[in-house]
Amino acid sequence: MTTIGFIGAGHIGGTLAQLAITQGYDVVVSNSRGPETLTDLVDQLGDRARAGTSAEAAEAGDVVVVTIPTKNVKDVPVEPLAGKVVIDTNNYYPQRDGQIPALDDESTTVSELLQTHLPTSHVVKAFNHITSADLATQGAPAGTPDRRALAVAGDSDDARAAVAELIDELGFDTVDVGPLAEGWRYQRDTAAYVQRFDADGLRAALARAVRYRDM
Numbered sequence: 775m776t777t778i779g780f781i782g783a784g785h786i787g788g789t790l791a792q793l794a795i796t797q798g799y800d801v802v803v804s805n806s807r808g809p810e811t812l813t814d815l816v817d818q819l820g821d822r823a824r825a826g827t828s829a830e831a832a833e834a835g836d837v838v839v840v841t842i843p844t845k846n847v848k849d850v851p852v853e854p855l856a857g858k859v860v861i862d863t864n865n866y867y868p869q870r871d872g873q874i875p876a877l878d879d880e881s882t883t884v885s886e887l888l889q890t891h892l893p894t895s896h897v898v899k900a901f902n903h904i905t906s907a908d909l910a911t912q913g914a915p916a917g918t919p920d921r922r923a924l925a926v927a928g929d930s931d932d933a934r935a936a937v938a939e940l941i942d943e944l945g946f947d948t949v950d951v952g953p954l955a956e957g958w959r960y961q962r963d964t965a966a967y968v969q970r971f972d973a974d975g976l977r978a979a980l981a982r983a984v985r986y987r988d989m
């Protein structure tokens with residue numbers, strides 16, 4: 775795995791791209807307005823970065839990160855992501871995304887929506903429960919006492935393992951939450967959401983998660 779594609783190059787996409795470059799990855803970043811609007815970011819990221827369309831970022835990535843407002847998930851290109859590991863950082867904020875009935879009635883979850891849109895990709899929910907500022911500053915080498923942990927959920931064991939390895943390289947422990955349907959345990963407003971925990975603390979926070987309908 776050498777290239778990470780980014781669909782979305784804002785707070786989280788830009789921060790993750792920087793961390794990935796620091797670890798020796800190449801990145802292809804994209805947004806909704808076109809590669810010509812990403813010149814400043816690419817200049818900042820340096821030689822390992824280039825900008826493309828979303829389809830080009832999807833095509834180029836060995837792993838691809840989708841990091842956009844949830845309301846725009848329908849725009850994510852499907853065919854170039856076939857068979858790939860796709861990391862979903864997205865959260866649901868109705869004030870930004872509008873009301874999405876299937877999320878309001880909890881008949882699905884944010885990352886399962888992306889998985890439904892990308893039926894042959896291997897979606898892993900990750901990086902949604904850490905702020906971009908903390909992502910930029912809280913990474914630490916493996917073995918550091920009290921190292922911050924991030925959760926991974928996904929329906930493919932291999933994809934979860936690959937993303938856990940990437941997260942370790944980027945400076946964080948992981949807690950494996952299992953299938954994508956369990957991703958609600960670290961969605962917006964849960965105990966694990968944007969709070970700093972090591973692996974034991976995160977496991978405890980995930981265990982006491984409450985669904986929106988029970989809040």
Ligand SMILES: NC(=O)c1ccc[n+]([C@@H]2O[C@H](COP(=O)([O-])OP(=O)(O)OC[C@H]3O[C@@H](n4cnc5c(N)ncnc54)[C@H](OP(=O)(O)O)[C@@H]3O)[C@@H](O)[C@H]2O)c1
Pocket residue numbers: 781782783784785786787804805806807808828841842843844846849850863864865866901902903904905906907
């Ligand atoms: N900010 C955080 O600390 C944080 C933490 C964890 C998770 N999240 C979640 O992660 C996602 C991204 O958050 P963010 O804060 O990085 O957002 P952001 O700073 O607003 O950036 C969003 C990015 O998505 C791009 N985008 C929007 N619609 C698109 C489309 N249809 N196709 C391709 N690119 C598109 C935007 O491009 P244009 O500017 O060209 O439209 C922009 O580059 C959200 O779901 C958010 O809730 C955020």
